[in-house]
Amino acid sequence: MRLKTYLTSMLISVATMAIMANATVADEPASEVNTRFTLAANRTFKAFDPQQEQTWQRPFFxxxxxxxxxxxxxxxxxxxxxxxLVQQAVKHINRLRPRFVIVCGDLTNATPNQPHYQSQVSQFHHDFSKVDAEIPLVCVCGNHDVGNRPTQESIASYQGNFGDDYFSFWVGGVYNIVLNSSVLKDPSGAAEVLTAQQAWLDQQLQDAKTTKPKHILLFQHHPFFLEQEEEPDQYFNIPLERRTPLLQQLKQADVRAVFAGHYHRNAYGRAGAMEMITTGPVGRPLGKDSSGFRIVIVDETKIQHQYWAMDDVPEKINLPADQSND
Known part of the structure; x- marks a missing residue:
C-alpha cells in the first residue's frame, strides 16, 4: 500500500513538473525569428522582385x-x-497554392506589453512556418499587434517579430500597399510614425502614376468604414478626421480596393469606384460569419473575391484564361 502511494505521488510530481516546464517554455521569448516572417524590410517585401513583378503576366489569386x-x-x-483553425487554413493554403497569402492583422490577442504575447507570437511562427516555402506569407499589423495606442516601442516589438509595419510590393503587374492602420486609428502615441507613413504613401501613389499598375490594392487591419464612407466614428472604423482626406487621396489615385479585418465578420462598402472589403476572422467570430478567409482572383481588368468558411473551401480555384493554376 505504501509503495502504491509513493508511486502515485511520484507520478503526480513528474506530471506537475512537466506542465510547469511547458508553461515556462511557452512564455519565454523565441530565441530566433524564422526569416520568412521578416521579409518586409526597407519598406518593401523581399519575396518579390520589384522589376520582374511590375509586368502583367496572367490572372492569379x-x-x-x-x-x-x-x-x-x-x-x-x-x-x-x-x-x-490555423492548421486547417494552412492545409487549404498548401493545397490551393495561391500566389501569396496575406494576414491582415491581430496575429495575436495579447499586445507586446502583456505576459503571453511572446508565446502567442511563437505559436503563430510555428503554425505558419508550415505554409509551403514557395508561397510568400505577408503579415500586416493590427491593434493587438502594436496596441490600441501604438508607440515607437510597441511598433519596434512588432517589427522584430514580423518585419516592417508599412511597405509595398509588386505581384504580376499589381501594386500592393500595406499600411499601419493603428496609427490612423490613434496616432497620439506615435504621431511621427503617422507623419512618416503619410509622406511615404504620398510618394508611392505618385510613383504609381508613372509605373501604371493594372490595379492598386491596399491592405490594412482597420476598415476605413464598414458600409458607408461617411458613417459615424466607432470602434471598428477609422475616425472621419483622418478617414475623409485619405479616402479622397486613394480615390484620386484609382486604388481598386482596400482589404481589412478587425471586425471579426464580413462587411462591404464603396467609396466611389473603390471597394472597401472587410474580411471575417480565421480565429474567433463575433457575428454570423464562421471562421474562414477570402480568396481573391485578380484578372487584368477586374478582381473577384469570395469569403469561404473553413469547412466550405473549394478543392481548386479556376482562373480566367488559365485553368491550370500554374
Missing amino acids: FMQLADTQYGMFTGNKGFEQEVA
Missing part, C-alpha cells in the same frame, strides 16, 4: 486572412482553438 488572434477564445489562457 491570393488568399486574405485576418484576425488569427491566438488566445482570444480563452482570454489569453490558451490558444488550442486558434491553433486548430
